[in-house]
Amino acid sequence: MIRVVNRVLLALLGLALLCAGGAVLARGLDWAVPSWWPYSGRRDVLLSRAVRERWRDQGWWWPVVIAILAVLVVLALWWFFAQLRRARMAEVLVDSGDGEGALLRARALESAIEDDAESLDGVARARVRLTGRRTAPSARVRLLMEPHAAPGETLNLLTEEALERGRRSAGLGELGAEVRLRAVRHGAERVS
Known part of the structure; x- marks a missing residue:
């Protein structure tokens, strides 16, 4: 808007x-x-x-x-x-190993990282947006945490698993990330 x-x-x-x-x-x-x-x-x-x-x-x-x-x-x-200026990165340059390179749709990489993050214990929903240059992207990650989740542990898992897997799959030297955590709010329920 x-x-x-x-x-x-x-x-x-x-x-x-x-x-x-x-x-x-x-x-x-x-x-x-x-x-x-x-x-x-x-x-x-x-x-x-x-x-x-x-x-x-x-x-x-x-x-x-x-x-x-x-x-x-x-x-x-x-x-x-x-x-x-574009609000969202369109593509990421992937090192294919032959000196050329290939272009990967940024939304595909975002979706893969989101799926990995949502599979982590304690994460209800994840949203990922890639920003920066196509040769050196950076991720903005928003996690909606379940009430039982430990933020520090979830952040470590996100870094070591989801972001690392995304970085390796795209052949990037590094993938910086800004992570925002938010807790799920549950409404009061009547117990009878």
Whole structure:
């Protein structure tokens, strides 16, 4: 949901900036513009001489304005490129041993690690997401723990079995992981 809101806000901001820039450009190129258009008169300017010279005595004013605008442009570009980034890794480069390599769908590896993790004692449900580069992925693991499970023991088993098996099967030198544990919540039951 947040990605949709980000993209809509980014599109609206871009459209507003494009319209404002188009209005200033149209007037600057002396194109014929309608009377309701901003700066439609022959003598209308974006910044009047009085506004431009108001802060002339302070030598810091215009460099600060330009620096703030530059920072805003960099932040807007960062925001834009962050929307284009994939939220999920698509494939993992597997070392096939012949010097070539093969591509493995990341979801297949995620699913295999999830199945291994769910087979561990005390794990009710597991969710795995691979992030990072396809040559050096990292796993984000979320485990839903049964009430009787020991977190330390389950974490050791996950590391030594499920993650290690996934790392070896993909031929990776290492597979870093961030693991989040959460306990299952059971509702109260009436005993009669």
